[in-house]
Amino acid sequence: MNLSAPRLKDALLAEIPSLRAFAISLSGSIDRADDLVQETLMKAWASSDGFTEGTSLRAWMFTIMRNTFYSLHRKRRREVQDVDGEAAARMVSPPAQHGHLDLADFREALGRLPPDQREALILIGASGFSYEEAAEICGCAIGTVKSRVNRARQRLMQQMAVTSADDFGPEIGVVSAGAASPADVA
């Protein structure tokens, strides 16, 4: 343990927004996400000896959280037959701004992905982890993460291509009207 209590507290505090975002995508609801975050914070505090300073605190905490989630999840599954995918469909809070219809579609499509693919995609595509870190967090091989991410993208592309085929075509550059990225204009 290299971190003093006040430093540890500040460091954990700083990770909460990311943790919550990952928790929401794992658990599918804000309430369960926050319970998960709380559990993770307590475990991280209790086992801070296991953290090596200089390595990624975020990756370490994500690992704790993911393990916590899956052990709770297995327990819960034994208690209540949780309809998988139902939780996933409720995933994440309603969009803060209006006018993002296709973001809602996207969220739904994301919710329909198999959990392992969704998780890999989020770790790589949104949380900004490297494939190595994601593999460590998920306890699997780097190649497995890569293929999960690929399959997630393929699946989302198929769904998006179907659900928004009409919207695509010429409109694609308008998707993020606020910040039109020059990269889209070939």
Added chain:
Amino acid sequence: MNASRDDDRPTPTLEPKLQAHIGRQLRQLYDQMVSEPVPDRFKSLLEQLESRETPSAAETDASAPADTTSEPSQVPR
């Protein structure tokens, strides 16, 4: 022999744009979640944990049921 082509099968021409689109939406969604304000319960949880670690900072906190050794008077009947 078996279908290992599943992952790298060439997809229709929409792919690069769709892929970029997916990437943007994913980040947009995630950024929304990350920018949610941190609930107070987490701050106070961490403060509790901290004060437990450094007992000098807090006096006796009655709320912590941590050690029962100090009060053997309460015997459940």
